[in-house]
Amino acid sequence: MTTDIAKEIPEAADVPPSGAAPATNVPHGHRRLLTRRDRLTLGLMAGLPTILHIALVWVTALASIALAFTTWDGIGFDSIQWVGLQNFKELFEQNPQFWPAVQHNVIWFVVLIVIPTPLGLFLAVQLDKKIRFSRVYQTAFFLPVVLSMAVIGFVWQLIYNPDTGLINSIIGANEPGKYIDWIGDPDLNLWAVLVAASWRHTGYMMILYLAGLKGVDPALREASALDGANEWQTFKNVVFPTLRPTNTVVLVVTIIEALRCFDLVFVFNKGAEGTELLSILVTNNIIGESSRIGYGSAIAVVLLLISLVVIIPYLVATFRKERRA
Amino acid sequence: MSTGTVALKKRAPIRPARVLLHLFLAGAALAWLAPLLWAVYSAMRPYAETSEKGYVSWPDTLNFDNFTNAFTQSDMSHYFLNTMIIAVPAVLLTLFLSSMVAFYVSRFDFRLNLALLLVFTAGNLLPQQVIITPLYRLYLLIDLPGITMSGKLYDSALGLVLIHVAFQSGFCAFVLSNYMRTLPHELTEAALVDGASVWRQYWQIVLPLCRPAMAALATLLSIWIYNDFFWALVLISTGENMPITSALNNLSGTYFTDPNLVAAGALLTAIPTLIVYFVLQRQFVSGLTLGANKG
Numbered sequence: 268m269t270t271d272i273a274k275e276i277p278e279a280a281d282v283p284p285s286g287a288a289p290a291t292n293v294p295h296g297h298r299r300l301l302t303r304r305d306r307l308t309l310g311l312m313a314g315l316p317t318i319l320h321i322a323l324v325w326v327t328a329l330a331s332i333a334l335a336f337t338t339w340d341g342i343g344f345d346s347i348q349w350v351g352l353q354n355f356k357e358l359f360e361q362n363p364q365f366w367p368a369v370q371h372n373v374i375w376f377v378v379l380i381v382i383p384t385p386l387g388l389f390l391a392v393q394l395d396k397k398i399r400f401s402r403v404y405q406t407a408f409f410l411p412v413v414l415s416m417a418v419i420g421f422v423w424q425l426i427y428n429p430d431t432g433l434i435n436s437i438i439g440a441n442e443p444g445k446y447i448d449w450i451g452d453p454d455l456n457l458w459a460v461l462v463a464a465s466w467r468h469t470g471y472m473m474i475l476y477l478a479g480l481k482g483v484d485p486a487l488r489e490a491s492a493l494d495g496a497n498e499w500q501t502f503k504n505v506v507f508p509t510l511r512p513t514n515t516v517v518l519v520v521t522i523i524e525a526l527r528c529f530d531l532v533f534v535f536n537k538g539a540e541g542t543e544l545l546s547i548l549v550t551n552n553i554i555g556e557s558s559r560i561g562y563g564s565a566i567a568v569v570l571l572l573i574s575l576v577v578i579i580p581y582l583v584a585t586f587r588k589e590r591r592a
Numbered sequence: 593m594s595t596g597t598v599a600l601k602k603r604a605p606i607r608p609a610r611v612l613l614h615l616f617l618a619g620a621a622l623a624w625l626a627p628l629l630w631a632v633y634s635a636m637r638p639y640a641e642t643s644e645k646g647y648v649s650w651p652d653t654l655n656f657d658n659f660t661n662a663f664t665q666s667d668m669s670h671y672f673l674n675t676m677i678i679a680v681p682a683v684l685l686t687l688f689l690s691s692m693v694a695f696y697v698s699r700f701d702f703r704l705n706l707a708l709l710l711v712f713t714a715g716n717l718l719p720q721q722v723i724i725t726p727l728y729r730l731y732l733l734i735d736l737p738g739i740t741m742s743g744k745l746y747d748s749a750l751g752l753v754l755i756h757v758a759f760q761s762g763f764c765a766f767v768l769s770n771y772m773r774t775l776p777h778e779l780t781e782a783a784l785v786d787g788a789s790v791w792r793q794y795w796q797i798v799l800p801l802c803r804p805a806m807a808a809l810a811t812l813l814s815i816w817i818y819n820d821f822f823w824a825l826v827l828i829s830t831g832e833n834m835p836i837t838s839a840l841n842n843l844s845g846t847y848f849t850d851p852n853l854v855a856a857g858a859l860l861t862a863i864p865t866l867i868v869y870f871v872l873q874r875q876f877v878s879g880l881t882l883g884a885n886k887g
Contacts, residue, residue, distance in 0.1 A: 305790040312794070313696040316689035316761055317708065323727065323758035324715040330726035341729060390620070393613060400614070406873070407621035410628070413869040413876070414862050415819030415837050421844065421858035422631045424851075431851045433630055436648040466627065471880075478881035519717075527719045530821040534841060549721040553728050553826055563725045571722040578717045582710055 328571060334564035341560055354565035365566070368543040371457055375464070375544070376525035383465040384517060387472025392502065394473070395480045405477070409470040416467075420534025423463040424450070453541025460535050460542060464528065472517060479513030480506070515581070522577045526570060545570045628859075635659065635855035642852060658856035666847035668836065668860060675835035677749050678824075679817045682756040686813055687806055690761040694768035695794045699780060709769060716762030720822050727755065731827055747829045755827065756817050764809050767879075771805040772798060808879030811872045815865050836861050 301309070335354055339347045358365050390408055394401045411419060426433045427449035434449065435441040449459040483506055491501040529546040532538050538547030545566060552563025634647060636654045645652075662668065693712065697705040731746035740748035779801075780793045788796075799806075824838035831842050840861055848854040869876055 301790065308790045309696055309700060312692035312790075313704075313708065316693045316765070317711075319689070319754070320712060320715055320758045320761055323755055324718065324723060324762075325711065327723035327726040327730065328715075328718065330730075331722060334726060341732075390617075393617060396613075398610070398613065398617075400617075404617045404621050406870075407624050409877070410625065410866075410869070413815060413865050415821060415865070417819075417821045417837050417840055418858050418862045421840065421854055422627050425631055425634055425855055426627060428851060431642070431647050433647065436646055441646075466624070470624075474877055474880060523717055523719070527721075529721065533821075533825075546719060546721040549724060550822075550826065553725055560725055560729065567722045567725055570719055574718055574722065578714050582714055582717075586706060586710060 331564045331567045331571065334561050335568045336561070338559075338561045341558065350561065354562050358562070358565050358569075362548075364543045364548055368545050368548050369569075371542065371544050372525055372528075374457065375461065375528055376522055378461045379465065379468050379521050379525055380518070383468035384472045384521060386465075387469045388476045390469070390473045391476035391480055392506075395477060405473070408473050411467040412470045412474070414467075416530030417534050419463055419467060420531045423460075423466075424535065427459050450536050451539065453539075456536060456539070456541045460532055463535075464531060468521070468524065471520070475513060475517055475520070476510070479510045483509050515584075519577060519581045523574070526574055631855045631859055634852050635859055637852060639850040639852045643850075647851075658852045659860060662848060662853050662856040663860060666843045666857065668843075668857070670832075671834065671836040671839040671843075672864075674749070674833060674839070675818060675837070678752045678756070678835050679814060682753045682760075682817050683810055683813045685753065685757045686760045686764055687810060689757060690764035691768050691799060691802065691806070692794065693761070693765040694772050695798055697765070698769040698772040699777075699793075699798070709766060712762035713766045714762075716759060716766075720759070724822075724826055728826055741833070742830070746827060747833060749833070751827055752823055752835070755823055756820070760813055760816065764813070767809060768802060768805055771802055775801055807872075808875045811868060811875040812879035815868055815876065818865055 334347075336349060336351060337347050338350050338354075390404075394404055414422075424432070429435055429446045429448045429450070430441055432441070432449070435447055438447075439445065440447045447455070449455055487505050487509065488501055491505045496504065527546065528544060529550070532542050532544055532547060533550075536542060538544060538551070549563050549566045549570065552559050552566070633651075634642070635658050636656065637651050638653055638655070638657065641652055642649070693708070697709055728746070731751050732744060734745040735743060736745060736748070736750070737743045740750050742748050745751040745754070775798065779797055783793050783797055818835075819837055820835070821837050821841075824835050825841070828834050828838065831839065834842070840857060843857060844854050848857045
C-alpha cells in the first residue's frame with residue numbers, strides 16, 4: 268500500500284519508479300558469497316534494532332497482558348499476586364469511568380470519520396483542480412497537523428476559557444451567572460475538544476487524499492466527462508472508487524488516532540468528567556494518585572485488543588499485497 | 593508551483609464557479625488559521641490591558657513583551673536544550689537502526705524478513721498507553737548508576753531516547769525497506785562480486801541512494817519527537833528534565849500566570865516546528881504520504 272502511494276505522488280518522484288523494481292528475492296547463490304564476517308555483520312544489523320524494539324514494545328505489551336491478571340504494588344516481584352479475572356470484573360462492573368471512556372473513544376472515532384474526513388476529502392478534491400494559490404491554501408489547512416497536540420490544547424483553551432476565551436467574550440457569556448463552561452461542563456467539553464481534534468484531523472486527511480488523487484488516471488476523468496457525466500457523478504462513480512487504497516489508510520489512521528488520543532484532552536482538562544478516555548484511565552493509574560498496576564494494565568489490555576482487531580487485518584492485507592507485487 | 597502555466601493557459605474567461613471556489617477556500621483557510629491568529633493577538637497584548645478592556649477589543653499596545661517574559665521567566669532555553677538532547681540522538685539513531693533493518697529485510701531473503709517487518713510495523717501502530725505501565729516499571733527497575741543523572745533509566749534523557757527509537761524505528765524500517773526494494777539489485781550484486789563487505793554495500797552504496805527518503809523521514813521524526821508529550825510526561829519525574837512540549841504543562845501553572853503569557857509560551861514552543869515545516873514542507877508531506885500507514 269505504501270509503495271502504491273509513493274508511486275502516486277509526484278512529490279515523492281525522487282523515489283525510483285517501482286516498476287523497475289526487480290524481483291524481491293535475491294538469488295540464493297548470493298549467500299555463498301557472504302563471508303563469516305558478513306554474516307555476523309548482518310546478524311548484528313538486523314538483531315540489535317529488533318532486540319531493542321521487541322524488548323521495549325512487545326515484551327512490555329505482553330507484560331501488560333500478564334499484569335492485567337495480577338495485583339502488584341510495584342515493590343519487589345514477590346508481591347505480585349495472581350487474581351485471575353478480578354481486575355476485568357471490577358473494571359466492567361464497578362468502574363464508573365470505564366464505560367463512559369469506551370463510549371468517548373467510540374464517539375471520537377465516529378466524529379473524526381464523519382466530519383473532518385469527508386471535509387478533508389472535499390478540500391483535497393477542490394485543491395486538486397489545478398487552481399491558483401493551491402499551495403497557500405494547503406499550507407493553511409495543514410498547519411495544525413505540524414503542531415503538537417499539547418500546543419493545540421493550549422491554543423484552544425484561549426478560545427474556550429469561560430472567563431477570557433474568545434467564544435464567551437463574543438457571545439457575552441463571560442460574566443458570572445451566564446457562564447458557558449466549555450472545558451468543565453460534562454455535556455459540552457467532549458464536543459469542544461472534538462472541534463479542536465477535527466481542526467487538526469481535516470488537514471491530515473486532506474494531505475492523504477491529495478496524494479491519493481494525484482494517482483487517479485486523468486484519462487478516466489476525461490472519459491467520464493465525454494460520457495456526459497457531471498462533476499459529482501464523475502467523482503462518485505470514477506474517482507472515489509479508485510481511491511480505495513487511500514480510504515483504507517484513512518480508516519486505519521483514524522481508528523488508531525481515536526484510540527491514541529490523549530495529549531489534547533490531558534492538556535485541556537486532564538480527562539475530567541465528560542472527557543474520560545481509555546488512554547487517560549491507563550495513565551491515571553501510573554501518575555495519578557491511585558497507582559494500581561494490575562488494574563491499569565487491564566485497561567491497557569482492552570485498548571490493546573481493540574487496536575489489534577484493526578492492526579492485524581490491515582497489516583495482513585498490506586503485506587499480502589506486497590508479497591504479490 | 594504550477595500557477596504560472598495555469599495562468600497562461602486559462603487567461604480566458606473568468607468562470608463564476610472558480611471565483612466562488614476561491615472565495616470559499618480563502619474563507620476556509622482564514623477560518624483555519626483563526627485560532628492561531630487569535631493566540632498571536634492575545635500574546636501580543638499586555639495583560640493589564642486585556643483584563644481591563646476584555647480580550648475582544650481594539651488594541652492600544654501591541655508588543656512582544658509577553659514572548660520575552662515567557663521565555664526568560666520560565667527559563668525556556670533550558671527546556672529547548674532538553675529537547676535537543678533527546679531529539680537529535682533519537683532521530684539519528686532511529687534512522688541508523690531502521691535503515692540497517694530495512695537493508696537486511698530488502699536485500700537478503702532470510703525467510704524472516706516479512707515476519708520481522710510485520711513485528712516492527714505492528715508495534716508502531718499500538719497506542720502508547722498499551723505498553724506504558726510495564727515500561728514505567730521497567731524503567732524504574734533498571735539501575736544505571738553513573739550513566740544517567742537519576743541513576744536509573746527512569747527520569748533520564750537516555751530512557752526517552754530509547755523508547756523513541758524503539759517505537760519509531762518500526763515505521764521508518766517499513767518505509768525504508770519499501771524504498772530500498774526499488775533500488776536495482778545489480779548495484780549490490782556487482783559490489784558483492786567485487787568482494788565488498790556487507791557493511792560497505794550498506795554504508796557506501798545503498799545508504800547514499802536513500803537520501804531523499806531519509807531526508808523526508810528525518811523531517812517527520814524531528815517534528816514527531818519534538819511534539820511528543822506522553823512519553824516524557826510519564827517517564828520523566830523531575831520537571832527540570834522535561835523536554836519543552838511536556839514542560840509546557842507545568843510551566844503554564846507556575847510561570848505563565850495569565851492567558852497572554854500562556855499564549856506566548858505555547859506559540860514559542862510551536863515556532864521550531866513551524867520553521868521546520870515551512871522550510872522542509874515538501875519533505876514533511878512526502879514523508880507522511882510515503883508511509884501513510886502511520887497513526
